[in-house]
Amino acid sequence: MNRKSLFCGRMVIPHPDASPIHKGAVLVEGGRILAVDSYEALRSTVSKGNIVDFHDLVLLPGLVDAHNHLSLDSALPNYLERMNDSECELTLRAVKTLEVDIRSGVTTSRCMGDRFFIDAYLKRAIQEGRFMGPRLVVATRGMRASHGHGFVGLPCDGVDALRKMIRENVKAGADLIKFYATGTIQDKPVIPCFYSAEEIQVIVEEASRVGLPTAAHCIGGPGLDLCLSAGVHTIEHGYYMTDRQIEALSRSTSMLVLTPSEFLADKSTLAPERAALFRRDREKVRERLSTVVKSDLFYAVGTDGMHGHLADEARYIVEAGASNLEAFRAVTLNGAKVCGLEGEVGSLEVGKWADIVVVNGNPFEEIAALSRVRAVIKEGNILFQEAHV
Numbered sequence: 176m177n178r179k180s181l182f183c184g185r186m187v188i189p190h191p192d193a194s195p196i197h198k199g200a201v202l203v204e205g206g207r208i209l210a211v212d213s214y215e216a217l218r219s220t221v222s223k224g225n226i227v228d229f230h231d232l233v234l235l236p237g238l239v240d241a242h243n244h245l246s247l248d249s250a251l252p253n254y255l256e257r258m259n260d261s262e263c264e265l266t267l268r269a270v271k272t273l274e275v276d277i278r279s280g281v282t283t284s285r286c287m288g289d290r291f292f293i294d295a296y297l298k299r300a301i302q303e304g305r306f307m308g309p310r311l312v313v314a315t316r317g318m319r320a321s322h323g324h325g326f327v328g329l330p331c332d333g334v335d336a337l338r339k340m341i342r343e344n345v346k347a348g349a350d351l352i353k354f355y356a357t358g359t360i361q362d363k364p365v366i367p368c369f370y371s372a373e374e375i376q377v378i379v380e381e382a383s384r385v386g387l388p389t390a391a392h393c394i395g396g397p398g399l400d401l402c403l404s405a406g407v408h409t410i411e412h413g414y415y416m417t418d419r420q421i422e423a424l425s426r427s428t429s430m431l432v433l434t435p436s437e438f439l440a441d442k443s444t445l446a447p448e449r450a451a452l453f454r455r456d457r458e459k460v461r462e463r464l465s466t467v468v469k470s471d472l473f474y475a476v477g478t479d480g481m482h483g484h485l486a487d488e489a490r491y492i493v494e495a496g497a498s499n500l501e502a503f504r505a506v507t508l509n510g511a512k513v514c515g516l517e518g519e520v521g522s523l524e525v526g527k528w529a530d531i532v533v534v535n536g537n538p539f540e541e542i543a544a545l546s547r548v549r550a551v552i553k554e555g556n557i558l559f560q561e562a563h564v
C-alpha cells in the first residue's frame with residue numbers, strides 16, 4: 176500500500192509512556208507510520224477516501240506475543256501429545272492458529288519451537304503475502320536433552336550434536352536458538368537441569384557467533400543460575416524463581432518472558448493428571464508471579480499455545496499486582512524488545528511499521544479492553560475487521 180492512509184478513532188494510545196491522544200489519528204504510507212497526532216492536525220494530509228474512521232474505538236500498537244508455538248494449540252484435547260502428529264497435520268494447525276492470533280490483535284509473534292521448520296516456512300510465506308499472519312520471529316526446532324522435558328523440542332545431547340543442530344536451524348532461517356534447560360512443573364525438591372554448564376555455554380557461543388540470541392525454557396533451580404552465568408538472552412517461564420534469582424536476573428543482561436496461563440488457567444484439554452499438577456502448584460506460582468511483577472524486573476508476556484488469549488495473560492499480570500500500564504507495556508514494547516524489534520514495532524511512532532489494533536475500551540482503565548479486538552492492521556493493511564465496525 177503506497178498511498179497515504181489515515182486511521183483514526185476516539186483515542187490513540189501510541190506508547191505506554193505517552194499520553195493518549197483524544198480524537199487521535201495515525202498517518203501511514205508504505206506500511207510505515209508517517210505521523211501520530213490529533214485527527215484535526217492530520218485530516219488535511221489525505222483525501223477523504225483514504226480516511227478510515229473507527230469512530231468510538233481505541234487505536235493501540237499491535238500486540239506482541241513473546242512466546243508462542245504455531246502448531247501447539249491448547250484448544251485441542253491432549254494438545255501436548257499432539258505435537259507428535261504428522262508434518263501435514265501440524266502445518267494445517269499452524270495456518271489456523273496464525274489467523275486466530277491475528278484476530279486477537281497479535282501482529283508480531285515469537286515462535287519458540289515448532290517441528291519441521293514449519294515456523295520458518297510460514298514466516299517466509301507471510302512475508303510473501305501468501306498467508307495472513309503476524310510477523311514471525313522463529314526459533315525453528317527447540318533442543319532438549321534425551322532425558323529432558325518437552326513435547327515440542329527434539330532430543331539433542333552433547334556439544335557436537337548441539338552445534339550441528341544449531342547450524343541446521345540457522346541454515347533453515349532461525350532468528351534465535353531455543354533449548355529446554357528444565358521441565359515445567361517442579362516435581363522434585365531440586366528442579367533438575369537437563370543440560371550441563373558446558374552444553375549451555377556451547378549453545379550460547381554457537382548462537383552468538385552468528386549473531387543470534389538464545390532462549391532457555393527454564394522454571395528455576397540450578398539451571399537458572401547456569402543460564403544466567405552463560406549469558407542466555409531470555410529466560411522463558413521462570414515460574415519457580417527464588418527471590419535471590421529474581422535479584423540476579425535483574426542485575427544480568429538476560430530478559431524474562433512470563434507465560435502465566437500455563438498454571439493459572441483451567442484447561443480442560445490437558446490430561447487430567449497433568450492438569451492436577453498445574454493446579455497443585457497454582458498458588459505458589461501465583462505468589463512468585465506477584466513477586467516478579469511487583470519488582471522492577473523487565474518482563475514480556477507470551478501465550479505459549481493459548482492462541483487468541485494474550486489479553487488473558489495481561490489480565491493475569493494485572494491480577495498479580497502489575498498496573499494496567501505495565502501489563503500493556505509487557506504485551507507491546509517489552510515484547511518488541513525481546514524480539515529484537517523495538518525499533519520496528521511495539522509502539523505507534525514515526526518510522527515504525529503501521530501495526531495497529533483497534534479495541535473497544537481503554538486498557539489503561541480496564542485491561543480486558545485488550546480482548547475486545549474490533550480490527551487489526553498490519554503494515555498499513557487491514558487484515559481483520561468486524562462487520563459492523
Ligand SMILES: [Zn+2]
Binds near residue numbers: 243244479
Ligand atoms: Zn513454550
